[in-house]
Amino acid sequence: MLKHILYFTLPFITYSAFASGIAQFSGVDGGEEYTLKLEYLDRNTSRIDANKKGDVKSYLLFKEKQAQVIAEYQGNTLVMDLANISTMAQNLGVMSVLGIDSDTLQIDIISMQATGKKEKIADIEGEVYKLSWSRNNIRQQDELVLSKNNQAWEYTEALASAVDTINSSSTSINIKADRLLGRISKEKLGVLRLGNRFRLVSVLNKQDDPARFNTPDTSFTIPNLGGLLENL
Numbered sequence: 001m002l003k004h005i006l007y008f009t010l011p012f013i014t015y016s017a018f019a020s021g022i023a024q025f026s027g028v029d030g031g032e033e034y035t036l037k038l039e040y041l042d043r044n045t046s047r048i049d050a051n052k053k054g055d056v057k058s059y060l061l062f063k064e065k066q067a068q069v070i071a072e073y074q075g076n077t078l079v080m081d082l083a084n085i086s087t088m089a090q091n092l093g094v095m096s097v098l099g100i101d102s103d104t105l106q107i108d109i110i111s112m113q114a115t116g117k118k119e120k121i122a123d124i125e126g127e128v129y130k131l132s133w134s135r136n137n138i139r140q141q142d143e144l145v146l147s148k149n150n151q152a153w154e155y156t157e158a159l160a161s162a163v164d165t166i167n168s169s170s171t172s173i174n175i176k177a178d179r180l181l182g183r184i185s186k187e188k189l190g191v192l193r194l195g196n197r198f199r200l201v202s203v204l205n206k207q208d209d210p211a212r213f214n215t216p217d218t219s220f221t222i223p224n225l226g227g228l229l230e231n232l
Contacts, residue, residue, distance in 0.1 A: 040158035142195035152190020
């Protein structure tokens with residue numbers, strides 16, 4: 001899920017007042033519909049929950065530029081360092097929270113052109129652009145809706161920080177979109193929609209329970225799942 005979409009938001013790092021909140025998204029990936037919930041205390045503290053089917057229920061936790069996968073399976077809670085589990089975790093289903101697989105993902109942004117059209121999504125008005133991009137050298141086009149709404153910018157910042165952490169944790173992701181992303185960051189824009197792949201459903205500025213961003217205390221922690229599985 002979100003194999004293409006989230007990576008377009010890398011890396012919107014700017015510095016100003018930042019409110020916590022909850023944003024929900026929906027979309028279609030690989031022909032399947034998904035929903036995604038992003039909770040964020042600040043730019044670098046967030047968690048992402050998705051509607052993953054199967055025996056393993058999991059979410060991603062981001063704090064201090066580190067990412068952990070928290071998974072519940074058969075009554076047990078596992079805490080895994082994202083940088084260490086790599087593609088081995090795909091077999092457990094936990095990497096599918098964000099659709100990360102073992103294939104190399106190389107995305108290049110080719111161009112972004114304004115259409116002059118406006119579109120309102122979740123009561124937020126945005127500008128519609130025609131985005132040309134390629135995934136692993138296959139050229140594609142989508143409509144991209146961006147907004148100067150502050151709430152949209154804040155969740156985009158939090159989401160981008162999370163994906164930046166994922167990107168630095170994986171050798172299979174290669175993003176080349178610095179010029180475009182620099183423009184979006186400088187203009188403090190938020191992403192409302194990318195084709196039918198990604199769409200804002202709702203956003204709320206709300207101080208969520210800080211405990212939801214804590215690593216579970218009573219968990220079985222696996223610091224190096226890859227090394228463990230290689231020895232089985």
